[in-house]
Amino acid sequence: MADQVYFAQNIVFPGLEHLNLTSHQNAYIAYGGSYAGAFVAFLRKLYPDVYWGAISSSGVTEAIYDYWQYFEAAELYAPTACVSATQWLTNIVDNILIKKNGTDLPGRLKRAFGLGNITRSDDFANTISVGISGLQSTNWDPEQNSTDFGVYCDAVSSQKVLYPHCADIKSEVQSLILAGGYEDQVDSLVNPMLNWIGWLNDTVVSTCKNKTQDECFTNFDSNFYQKDDLKQTWRSWPYQYCKEWGYLQTGSGVPVDKLPLVSRLVDLNYTSVVCKEAFNITTLPDVESINKHGGFGISYPRLAIIDGEKDPWRAATPHAIGQPDRPSTASEPFILIKDGVHHWDENGLFPNETTPDMPPQPVADTQKMEAMFVQEWMMEWKLHCTVTGKSGTRLDEWEDL
Known part of the structure; x- marks a missing residue:
């Protein structure tokens, strides 16, 4: 200023x-x-x-430290079928990754999504959340608008299999839905989950080329965070939100009586990795330095x-x-x-x-x-x-x- x-x-x-x-x-x-x-x-x-x-x-x-409210706009204003499907499917993911940790189910879930080589479950959970996170990129101006959010919502809302190449994993997806605690909704959720997988493979998984999936999708990359030459223009905003603004967008912060739209594994520890690794900031952001204005x-x-x-x-x-x-x-x-x-x-x-x-x-x-x-x-x-x-x-x- x-x-x-x-x-x-x-x-x-x-x-x-x-x-x-x-x-x-x-x-x-x-x-x-x-x-x-x-x-x-x-x-x-x-x-x-x-x-x-x-x-x-x-x-x-x-300024807000745990900004789980970022996803409330999608919960309130996205199509109802998109919101419900995302909440239920995300809950299935969490039930498997958190409650069935130590079994073969987390690995099977990752492989079904085409992300079997992501080591960490929080990295996997974060990667698959990009669809519902896309509301901000929508715009009335076609030159500024991203259609990803709408295509994602259409996919998980549909009872038709929109990605034929996913049909061969239908029985595995049915098994994962059962394991995730939704045995009464297998029939209604299997095709939306297949469509989620198909959409994610076309828009996200396919972009990882000439690297391992961990290299493409991990949030834990110490070598990257240590880069601090003048070409690293990404550093200025994370420094500010780590130091003062907060705005860490989590699934863990959602009240326990609500189903989140993104995994609860996307928590403050996960979203603040950049603070520790890039800037050695281990204290909470001083949001009052902003809010006093x-x-x-x-x-x-x-x-x-x-x-x-x-x-x-x-x-x-x-x-x-x-x-x-x-x-x-x-x-x-x-x-x-x-x-x-x-x-x-x-x-x-x-x-x-x-x-x-x-x-x-x-x-x-x-x-x-x-x-x-x-x-x-x-x-x-x-x-x-x-x-x-x-x-x-x-x-x-x-x-x-």
């Missing part, structure tokens, strides 16, 4: 040295999504004299809170289910995009590309509201300049540019 403030207060653009384009004379409005959404919300609150306004889109302003309740004039109804990160935003609703005003817009997922307002179309359905009406409406409240903020800026005597950059100068 201090870097952003320095930029705003000192920037001189090449070729435009004759203009004062710093925040001393111009309104700076920050706009970010997800982590950057939280970032700009804090920026507006901590540096109100530098940043005139901010739009926080899917801004994760509440407002958390769920963050509020400030000319700070807009925009979130998606079906976003897996909604549970870490001011729109989290169970948090108090707020009035939406021009000064403090508070907008939940119906059917929206992760910062859906941040990408758009040129006027000649729009259609009656693109962007979807809730997104189009939100973007229109953003334009309107920013215009109102700029009217306040004009009044502010009149009162304070700030000159700013004149409209005709911008037009010349």
Whole structure:
């Protein structure tokens, strides 16, 4: 944030040295999504004299250590058949991997999935969870959208075998369902499980080439974690969540009276491996260093809170289910995009590309509201300049540019 403030207060653009384009004379409005959404919300609150306004889109302003709630959006908004099948099949997996550990059943389960060479059961459980984890990657814009989540849900919801090459393991899958404690649902679960296996083989298992499955899918790779040259750009975000933000997405954190959508073997010990191996961080993240800035309740004039109804990160935003609703005003817009997922307002179309359905009406409406409240903020800026005597950059100068 201090870097952003320095930029705003000192920037001189090449070729435009004759203009004062710093925040001393111009309104700076920050706009970010997800982590950057939280970032700009804090920026507006901590540096109100530098940043005139901010739009926080899917801004994760509440740091949470065990973020098992990430999967609640899928539980609430994915097709019911997809959710039920995933919960039951995941429970079968856990009953075998945890309760039948020490027998030949865990090995048989891995082999049925085409992952017989993954040594650790937690690595296996994590690998097979990628389907239900894909909600965040869905988008109204075809260029941004991933279809994996929908294809996965269609697969595990179907009572037809969609992957014919899996038919020859049907009897083994029936046996595994029995061993997993679902003898009364063998007939209804065998084809969804075959489809889960088929989908996973086509989208995940097949990507592992010229390496062992442990090399492809393990979370325990000390040699990789020790790499710290400047090419290792992956390091910056894990360092931050290990140190302060948390957001470890687990199945173990789901309350015991609910069936999780991902295995309970995906626990805090498993998801924090990177913290220990890459950064030697063995303490809990200091979430209070983030949440002291407002958390769920963050509020400030000319700070807009925009979130998606079906976003897996909604549970870490001011729109989290169970948090108090707020009035939406021009000064403090508070907008939940119906059917929206992760910062859906941040990408758009040129006027000649729009259609009656693109962007979807809730997104189009939100973007229109953003334009309107920013215009109102700029009217306040004009009044502010009149009162304070700030000159700013004149409209005709911008037009010349």
